[in-house]
Amino acid sequence: MPQTNNKSQGLPPSSVEVKRLVTDTDRVSQLSELEKRLLNDYQRGFPLSPTPYAEIARELGASESEVLACLHALQERGMVGRVGPVFAPGRAGASTLAAIAVPAERLPSVARLINGYDEVNHNYEREHEFNLWFVVTAGSRGRVGEVLDEIRAATGLQLLDLPMEAHYHIDLGFPLWC
Amino acid sequence: MVLDATGRALIALIQDGLPLAPRPYAAIAMALGIGEREVIARLAELLDQRLIKRLGVVVRHRELGYRANAMVVWDVPDDSVDEIGRRLGEFDCVTLCYRRPRRLPLWPYNLFCMIHGKDRERVQARLDEIIRAAGLEGIPYQVLFSKRRFKQRGARYVDGGAGVQAQRKTANG
Numbered sequence: 001m002p003q004t005n006n007k008s009q010g011l012p013p014s015s016v017e018v019k020r021l022v023t024d025t026d027r028v029s030q031l032s033e034l035e036k037r038l039l040n041d042y043q044r045g046f047p048l049s050p051t052p053y054a055e056i057a058r059e060l061g062a063s064e065s066e067v068l069a070c071l072h073a074l075q076e077r078g079m080v081g082r083v084g085p086v087f088a089p090g091r092a093g094a095s096t097l098a099a100i101a102v103p104a105e106r107l108p109s110v111a112r113l114i115n116g117y118d119e120v121n122h123n124y125e126r127e128h129e130f131n132l133w134f135v136v137t138a139g140s141r142g143r144v145g146e147v148l149d150e151i152r153a154a155t156g157l158q159l160l161d162l163p164m165e166a167h168y169h170i171d172l173g174f175p176l177w178c
Numbered sequence: 179m180v181l182d183a184t185g186r187a188l189i190a191l192i193q194d195g196l197p198l199a200p201r202p203y204a205a206i207a208m209a210l211g212i213g214e215r216e217v218i219a220r221l222a223e224l225l226d227q228r229l230i231k232r233l234g235v236v237v238r239h240r241e242l243g244y245r246a247n248a249m250v251v252w253d254v255p256d257d258s259v260d261e262i263g264r265r266l267g268e269f270d271c272v273t274l275c276y277r278r279p280r281r282l283p284l285w286p287y288n289l290f291c292m293i294h295g296k297d298r299e300r301v302q303a304r305l306d307e308i309i310r311a312a313g314l315e316g317i318p319y320q321v322l323f324s325k326r327r328f329k330q331r332g333a334r335y336v337d338g339g340a341g342v343q344a345q346r347k348t349a350n351g
C-alpha cells in the first residue's frame with residue numbers, strides 16, 4: 001500500500017470540509033506506474049463485466065487484489081473521489097451553478113451553511129466580488145429552486161442562479177499531463 | 179429522460195461510486211433485488227443513452243497537485259457563443275465548457291470554461307495560448323482562480339440516495 005506522506009492526503013471528503021490550497025510539488029511524478037495507469041487510463045471505459053477489477057488487472061499486468069488495494073489507497077489519499085459514473089449535466093435530475101458575494105468575515109459561516117445542504121456537491125471560494133461559487137444538484141428543478149431560496153433567505157445576500165444552457169465539451173476525463 | 183423505479187434506485191446506489199470489491203455489480207444487484215446481468219445491462223444502456231457520460235476513475239485534481247483551478251468566464255456575442263464554445267471545448271486542459279445565462283447588470287458573462295494546471299502561471303500561459311489559437315482576442319473575459327475548497331464530491335441526482343459507498347462506510351462505523 002502506498003505511503004501517505006502528507007497530512008492533508010488522509011482526510012476523507014466530508015460535508016464540513018474546509019481545506020487550504022495544497023502547496024507541495026508535482027505529485028503525479030511521485031506516483032507508481034500502476035497508480036498512474038489507473039488514474040490516467042481508466043477515467044472512462046470501466047469494464048462492464050462481472051469482474052471489472054480483474055479485467056483491469058489483466059490489462060495492467062497486476063493482480064486483482066493489487067488493483068483494488070491501489071484504488072482503495074488512492075481514494076484514502078483523496079486522489080480518487082470515486083470509481084463510478086459521471087452523469088451528463090442536464091440529463092439526470094436538475095442542477096445549477098450559483099454565486100454569491102459574501103463579505104470576507106461572513107465567508108466561513110455562509111460556506112458552512114451552504115455545505116450543510118446535501119444537494120450542494122461543489123462549493124469554492126473564488127477571486128471575484130462574487131466570491132463563493134457552488135453547484136446545487138437535485139432530483140428536480142423545483143428542489144434546486146427551494147435550496148436557492150432558502151440560502152437567499154438565510155443569508156440576505158444577492159445570489160446569481162446560472163443554470164447550464166448548453167455544453168460544448170466532450171468529457172473524456174482529465175489527462176494527467178496538463 | 180424518464181427512469182423507472184429500479185433505474186432511479188440504481189442511480190441512487192452508484193452516484194457515490196461503485197464498491198471496490200471483486201464483484202461490484204453483484205453487490206449492487208443484491209441491494210436492488212435484481213440480477214447482476216441486469217445491473218450491467220442497465221449501466222450499458224445509461225452509457226448508451228449518454229445519461230452517464232463516462233464510467234471509471236474520477237480523479238480529484240487538487241490532491242494530484244493541480245492546485246490552480248481557473249474558471250474563465252467570457253462575454254461572447256450571442257450569435258457566436260455556440261461556435262466559440264465548441265472551439266474552447268476542444269482544448270485538452272479545458273475540463274468543462276458551458277453556456278449559461280447573463281444576469282445583467284450584475285453578470286455579463288455567458289460562456290464558462292474550467293482550466294486546471296499545476297500552478298497559476300501555467301494556467302495563465304495555457305489561457306493565453308488558447309486565446310491565440312482560438313482567435314479570441316478582443317472578447318472580454320475574467321479569470322476566477324479558486325482560493326478555498328469548501329466542498330467537492332459527486333453530484334446526487336436522486337434525492338435522498340446515500341449510495342453503496344456511503345452505506346458501507348456507515349456500516350463500518
